[in-house]
Amino acid sequence: MKILDGKLIADQIKSEIAKDVQENFLDKGLEPPHIAAVLVGDDPASITYVNAKEKACHEVGFLSSVYRYPANITEQKLLEAVDFLNHDNQIHGFIVQLPLPTHIDEQKIIERIDPLKDIDGFHPVNIGKMTLNQPCFLPATPYGIITLLERYGIETTGKNCVVLGRSHIVGTPISIMLSRKSNAGNATVTICHSYSQDIPSITSGADILIVAIGKEGFVTADMVKKNAVVIDVGVHRVPSDETKSGFKLKGDVRFDEVAGKCSYITPVPGGVGPMTIVSLLLNTLKAAKLEIH
């Protein structure tokens, strides 16, 4: 069994991006890629996530800006903030940190983002182009999963791939990406969700199992085929006596019992998580180089 070390690969990719920034921007006298994040309110998880993005930007030499707005900002004002960033030539790409306060229509905000600056890859145009196998900004978590598979040389063509979960940001897009005529891709993909019957009989046929169902410890050893590749997207804080913080991060997969059966498996933390932020950096680099148009 080998660990798919997302932290290690993310660090490698960050080094590559830093070199790219030096050679293709700074050495040529150009401003480096510049990400903006729009942060509404003071949700602690959102703040943590935006801070992590800023830190990653600084590591690779990107510029980053955070636009903070109070939780009671009107939808109209937030739309105007998006318009401002759409038209700001200094910003190559930006994200609006979700979730937004309930009085704001998230979808309306996402659709207002210029698709060419939509580095989260959530705009319908980018989702549509992804589905049609055209150049686009891929949603960050699925993009990170694909990159991890590629970096470890894991073949997906002709493999049976099962995806647990059909969220718009992970399960649905990764299922589409893996079935496309591309590499990684060309897999026979089955997507399961809360209405699926007899999930263990489906997962136990999977050469590659991607778990993004949001239930801690959902996948047990008997659900996994011998030598399968298992990708765990879940992140759950569970109470623990073993750590100083009093909690531990766990995934949707029972790592301790499943790992021994796998050829490859992602740990939680340190698997998919670090790849998500790196995907955002890769999308921004593409935006700054005008590679998507």
Add this chain to the structure above:
Amino acid sequence: MKILDGKLIADQIKSEIAKDVQENFLDKGLEPPHIAAVLVGDDPASITYVNAKEKACHEVGFLSSVYRYPANITEQKLLEAVDFLNHDNQIHGFIVQLPLPTHIDEQKIIERIDPLKDIDGFHPVNIGKMTLNQPCFLPATPYGIITLLERYGIETTGKNCVVLGRSHIVGTPISIMLSRKSNAGNATVTICHSYSQDIPSITSGADILIVAIGKEGFVTADMVKKNAVVIDVGVHRVPSDETKSGFKLKGDVRFDEVAGKCSYITPVPGGVGPMTIVSLLLNTLKAAKLEIH
């Protein structure tokens, strides 16, 4: 075994649309829905298809216009033709008949169409919204399949659905639509294609089997589960002594041997085909009523 009679259902829906046009347009003194088709060159199949669309329009009381251009039209001129229709307030929706001559970038033309007039549902915005389960123009053939299942009261929730083929206009979108959190939908969907291994073992687990692989007679009786629902999207002209024309239409499924095992099956012709044109009418009706925005 019951036949899924696409011709019958299409005729029923056309009657419903005709009534709708009378009550919600003509009786109110409004112009009826108006479709335009752009036809480039003189490909016989394209002409046949555009004629069939015009005939269907007349049956339900829609207006229809055909814009004919020579095969050597430049891409720029065709883009201008699309712009003209985008801005023509008299036209509620239009299609550009595919395929286009090879010197024209089809995707560029499709992306130029105003998504709110894209009644074929091929624009990335509509494909993206379909994937995100938002109101949009659904691509005509998958929309027709969904409608056929609904009209026959065939439950898809929790069913194992296998889709053979991953084309952008049938296989990929129907696989997405059937897995969405919607009804029809909520199925466990597996999508297979040319790289898939041991397809018979996959299809023989399908409660609902959708075949859009473009190979005449590909699906044999041993590949189908007893009491499965089988939807055949293939259309092939094969030579025949039995008909005056010297050919017969056949599907991707060997109807004669498969039908006996099914609970429901679509014939070819008269199954999915008539539903495709009716879907175009339904999309146009939605466009004229401004139901998609």
